[in-house]
Amino acid sequence: MIPSRAGGVLLHLTSLPGGHGIGDLGAAAHDWLGWLHRSGCALWQFLPLGPCGAGWSPYQSPSTFAGNPLLISLEALVAHGWLRTEDPDERPPSGSHVDFPAVTRSKSRLLKAAAERWRSRGKPGREDFESWCAANADWLDDYALFMALKDAHAGAAWTTWDPELAQRRPAEVLAARKRLRESVEEHGLQQYWFWTQWRSLRNRAAQLGIRLIGDLPIYVSEDSADVWSRPDLFQLGDDGRPVVVAGVPPDYFSETGQLWANPIYDWDHHREEGYRWWIRRVRHLAQQVDCVRIDHFRGLSAYWEVPAGSATAATGRWVEGPGGALLEALRNDLGGLPLIAEDLGVMTADVLSLRDSFQLPGMKILQFGLEAGEAEDHLPDTYPERCVAYTGTHDNDTSRGWYQAAAEATRDFARRALATDGGDIAWSMVRSIWSSKAAWSVAPIQDFLSLGTEARMNYPGRAEGNWTWRLSPAQVDGDLADRIRDLNDEYGRVAVTPS
Numbered sequence: 001m002i003p004s005r006a007g008g009v010l011l012h013l014t015s016l017p018g019g020h021g022i023g024d025l026g027a028a029a030h031d032w033l034g035w036l037h038r039s040g041c042a043l044w045q046f047l048p049l050g051p052c053g054a055g056w057s058p059y060q061s062p063s064t065f066a067g068n069p070l071l072i073s074l075e076a077l078v079a080h081g082w083l084r085t086e087d088p089d090e091r092p093p094s095g096s097h098v099d100f101p102a103v104t105r106s107k108s109r110l111l112k113a114a115a116e117r118w119r120s121r122g123k124p125g126r127e128d129f130e131s132w133c134a135a136n137a138d139w140l141d142d143y144a145l146f147m148a149l150k151d152a153h154a155g156a157a158w159t160t161w162d163p164e165l166a167q168r169r170p171a172e173v174l175a176a177r178k179r180l181r182e183s184v185e186e187h188g189l190q191q192y193w194f195w196t197q198w199r200s201l202r203n204r205a206a207q208l209g210i211r212l213i214g215d216l217p218i219y220v221s222e223d224s225a226d227v228w229s230r231p232d233l234f235q236l237g238d239d240g241r242p243v244v245v246a247g248v249p250p251d252y253f254s255e256t257g258q259l260w261a262n263p264i265y266d267w268d269h270h271r272e273e274g275y276r277w278w279i280r281r282v283r284h285l286a287q288q289v290d291c292v293r294i295d296h297f298r299g300l301s302a303y304w305e306v307p308a309g310s311a312t313a314a315t316g317r318w319v320e321g322p323g324g325a326l327l328e329a330l331r332n333d334l335g336g337l338p339l340i341a342e343d344l345g346v347m348t349a350d351v352l353s354l355r356d357s358f359q360l361p362g363m364k365i366l367q368f369g370l371e372a373g374e375a376e377d378h379l380p381d382t383y384p385e386r387c388v389a390y391t392g393t394h395d396n397d398t399s400r401g402w403y404q405a406a407a408e409a410t411r412d413f414a415r416r417a418l419a420t421d422g423g424d425i426a427w428s429m430v431r432s433i434w435s436s437k438a439a440w441s442v443a444p445i446q447d448f449l450s451l452g453t454e455a456r457m458n459y460p461g462r463a464e465g466n467w468t469w470r471l472s473p474a475q476v477d478g479d480l481a482d483r484i485r486d487l488n489d490e491y492g493r494v495a496v497t498p499s
Contacts, residue, residue, distance in 0.1 A: 033204050084117075362387050
């Protein structure tokens with residue numbers, strides 16, 4: 001799966017610089033690829049690409065197939081004539097954090113204006129748009145109608161809609177599609193713009209020899225087109241609400257566990273259908289990126305099931321998952337498994353056996369290894385080649401923030417293990433994983449910048465205040481790129497540009 005030794009950066013697209021209060025798929029994203037290329041990095045990893053859900057989380061999206069309209073480049077729409085030049089100037093201020101409510105209000109209005117202008121100009125490119133819609137109808141039709149209905153219901157969850165719509169009775173669905181046809185078309189158009197811009201970005205990455213690592217959440221949101229359109233694939237009651245929900249038991253991040261509240265799959269039904277729905281979602285993402293990180297991989301072996309309505313995840317239990325049957329179905333369809341297993345959390349022999357039987361690379365997190373201390377053996381000099389090594393992920397504090405908050409005994413062990421005085425602990429940690437045998441090494445851009453907790457992306461278990469951190473253009477300069485290039489040169493991780 002991992003063909004060559006490489007280094008890379010973890011940075012979500014919303015964190016990119018950009019002039020509309022949020023990163024997007026425009027010039028700043030293409031400039032970022034150029035900067036990565038200068039740094040010698042062959043890998044760019046990011047979070048799920050879908051629309052944000054509760055708490056602005058990319059892991060609670062209303063669709064596992066759709067792209068986030070907030071990432072559409074408005075400047076690209078201007079270049080095509082679908083927005084007036086002056087329109088994007090009415091924008092929320094760009095700062096060090098994304099103001100999601102302000103960005104959503106502003107960008108939604110401008111995307112609607114672009115759709116109206118597209119119609120008024122005789123729908124330029126209509127043939128290409130309609131062809132794209134037809135090719136993606138298996139998910140787009142349900143998603144576009146679902147979002148149009150949510151708009152018509154002021155954003156209310158689908159389980160609160162009239163029973164005829166909530167239960168997708170054919171006559172009511174057909175009537176809604178006709179009644180809301182302009183809104184349905186607008187949501188389809190946004191997806192066309194998103195994936196067209198994404199294709200341009202991916203083509204540029206390929207030209208530069210940069211592999212894109214996408215992220216596939218194991219679960220989907222209850223309030224999603226996925227659950228609304230296929231309730232039979234989930235364990236739901238007669239009212240459409242989950243009977244059991246997903247989470248994880250008490251762990252490193254929380255004493256009471258994490259209650260994600262996502263509906264749990266009816267795995268028997270998936271098996272009877274030959275895992276077709278799962279094949280579609282993995283194939284869809286695999287067509288957009290070069291490698292897919294499956295979030296919470298251990299849930300494929302056994303998952304933590306919590307009765308709906310529980311106050312915490314501590315009341316849950318382990319239940320056997322689909323295991324190798326799902327991975328075999330995916331491998332047969334994809335002709336291989338371009339996957340990274342997020343094998344973090346409570347690891348048992350069955351999870352490791354599942355990962356290894358399909359020769360999937362797992363993940364090594366240096367912060368966890370340093371916290372384990374001398375009693376364990378989880379440091380970079382023990383990493384296998386078939387793994388992806390990280391200083392930390394989006395769920396961790398930055399390495400500098402982690403070190404400053406750690407107990408003195410942990411800090412002392414870290415200094416000794418890394419042979420450093422702790423003066424620039426983040427770079428000491430980066431250098432340590434880059435020097436390891438791990439085929440791929442990845443660090444958040446925050447660690448290359450030696451930033452503290454103020455730059456943290458997510459606090460697991462905290463519902464609000466996450467996902468907002470942004471990079472400023474001044475932070476990614478040529479000096480930093482050259483320093484990373486030297487690191488990649490030293491440890492044999494430089495990207496090779498295709499001829």
